Structures are given as structure tokens and as C-alpha cells.
Amino acid sequence: MYSMLRWPLRLLTLGRSRENSALSIAIQQPKGTYINKMDGKRALIVLAPGAEEMEFTIAADVLRRAGIIVTVAGLEGSEPVKCSRDVMIVPDKSLEDAVTDQVYDVIVLPGGLGGSTAMSNSKAVGELLHKQESAGRLIAAICAAPTALAKHGIATGKSLTSYPAMKPQLVEKYCYVDDQNVVQDGNLITSRGPGTAYEFALKISEQLAGTAKAQEIAKAMLLSYN
């Protein structure tokens, strides 16, 4: 599924690196931290006020462990974001800046009631998700965040799951799955809550970096992944 994306993405990356290689090295490549960044897959994680900080952090950390280039995009700008349990996290850049001249292999929406409501009410998030869906690229949402997909009319009719309390908001538009921690239907990956956040992040890692990489990083975190 993703081989069709590989060439256009690589060309885009090479084109950008010729134009402003010093900039991209300085900003996006802390020395020696991750390998193969210029050829790597890219993830955008939307960080909204009230986001569930564990779901956010597990996604960002696990994807970076998998060698994926992660951009943490602040929904309302680049200022620190107060999450659902008052942990303050600084985005890499604003969502507006993050989506200028850059596409991402996956858009990740962490849960948290406040964060999900903010993403539901954001026109920018709606446009981003529609473009992502039209291009056949991955969208991943966990916990309360699938309600933002419903609000923006994304992936209607597909199988998905969510935090159990959100089920009533999703059963009409989607084929709701109760009994799996992570559900993938084509380009849509959804999951249920903090307790399933590692599986969610490992599933995204598997899709972008392969099963062997997902298993390797799971083991280093003292988890297992099949």
C-alpha cells in the first residue's frame, strides 16, 4: 500500500534538501539522534489543549524510536500546550506552519476530551484530514479523538473503535468494534485509550517502518508485538 508513496515522497525530500539543506539539518536533525531522516517516513501529531498527555507522549516517543520523523504540531500555535492532567508540552511548531509545503505519511490524533473537542471544532484539522484521506495516506486516532473524525466526516462507513464512552457518537457513521484494542481498516487506525496507547503506536510504527522494527522497539520497551 505504501510503496506507491515512496517515490514522490523521496523526490520531495531530496528537492527540499537541495534548496535549504543547512536549515533542514539544523532544525530537523539533532545530531546522530535518528538515522535515515532524509529518506524517512513522516508523522504529524496534533497537540491540542486538553490532549491526553500519555496518549500524545507514547505516540511521539514510540514513532521516533521507530525512526519515523515526528512533527508535534500545536493546534493553536507553537506555545506550550496544557494537557488534560496539566502536563505542559511544547510543540515543535504550529499546525499552520507544520502543514505548509509538507505532507505526512500519517496524521495522529491523540485523545483527551478537551483535545478531541478542540480538534472537532478546528476547520484546519478538518481540511488536513480531508486532504490526507483523499491522498490515501494514514489517519490514526485514539480514545476520544475518533469523534473528531466523525465531526469532519472522515472515513465514514469504516470499521473503528474508540474510548468506550464515545461509542454512541460513532455507531451511526461507522462499523463500531468493541472487542479489539486497535482496529485498522485500510488507511484508518483507531484505538481505545491510555491502556492501549502502546499497541496503537506500535501498529502505526509497523505500518511505516515494518513489522521487524515494531517488534524490535517493543522489545526495548519491555513489551511484545506480534
Added chain:
Amino acid sequence: MYSMLRWPLRLLTLGRSRENSALSIAIQQPKGTYINKMDGKRALIVLAPGAEEMEFTIAADVLRRAGIIVTVAGLEGSEPVKCSRDVMIVPDKSLEDAVTDQVYDVIVLPGGLGGSTAMSNSKAVGELLHKQESAGRLIAAICAAPTALAKHGIATGKSLTSYPAMKPQLVEKYCYVDDQNVVQDGNLITSRGPGTAYEFALKISEQLAGTAKAQEIAKAMLLSYN
């Protein structure tokens, strides 16, 4: 064990609140977020550069879900801290400010190689841990952080666990446990890595807020806790 702490803590808290009640409400009590803060247990989480952000965030979030008053203390000040996978987290205050006129029911040390090395080399962390140990209050460390305990000579001879790769640095001073995700020996709680961070945080929550509360918040996170 903790009943002996209740009165001095309560008196201290009331004394502080009489002196500067507006300040303490504004800074420490976001309206309606957590109940019983004035009577609540207090946790200090040390946030050092290179901390494992999942282990940090899970501890902060889960303890706050349990109603524990959590202070995120920046080892090197109150500026944003770059964690092991480049997530930037803003501490509530500097460690220096956090330990001025305030005691904590538990000191929590998240892992991460860089963070653990920084805590190992910090005289302030050493003094804080020695006071905590002398007073018979809880100390909790996960992943690589038990090496900071060893460096500062804390809880020598007790049973503990850690990230497996740290075992060689710990076997001489401690009774090393390989086959448990979380080990408690008296006032010392230790755990192994990102994959055991929820159990670690739930064990601390159980100690300070009771088993029923730990079970309740585990269920809300779609986990179970016995």
C-alpha cells in the same frame, strides 16, 4: 506508615495557606480539577534533561488521576526540558523551589539514560533522597533511574529492579529482582521500563491513595489493577 505524616503535613499546608491563600489557590489549584488538594498526598517528580518522556508523563498523569498533588520539578530550573525522544516538557517549577518549605510523600525518578545520569550527578537530588529516606517516606524509581539511587547510596541492601541493562550496576549494592515488573521493599518502589510504567504509577497511587482508587483509575484507563 503514612499516618505519622498526616498531622505535620496538614499543619504545614494550613500555615502556608493562611499566609498566601490567593497565591496557593491560583498556582496550585486549577479550579475544580482535583478534589481534596489541601488534605491530599504530595508527589514530586524530578524532570531531568534526557528523561524518558513516557515514564515521566505516565507517572505525572496517573498520580494526578489518583488525586495526588503532583509537582513536576525541573532538575536544572523551570525552563522546558528536552526529553530522551525530543519531547519538550515544561516543569511546574525548579527542583530548588519545589523543595523549599515543602515535603513530599513520594519522590519519583523517571528513567531515561540521560536523565538518570543527570540525577546521579546532582548533589541536590542526593540530598533530597537522603532526607526522604531518613524520614521514612517513599522513593520510586523506574528503568535506568535506580542507578541514581545506587550513586547516592540510597536504600542499599534492599530488593529492587530496573531496566535489564542496568542490572550489572545494581547487583552488588542491592538484592536484584529479575522477574517482577514492580518491586516494593518498604519505602522503595522500583520498576523496569516504559512497558511497566503504568504498573509502576498504579503501585505508587495504591500506596498513597489506596487500592480502590488505583483500581478505579486503572479501569478508566482501560487497564486492570489487582
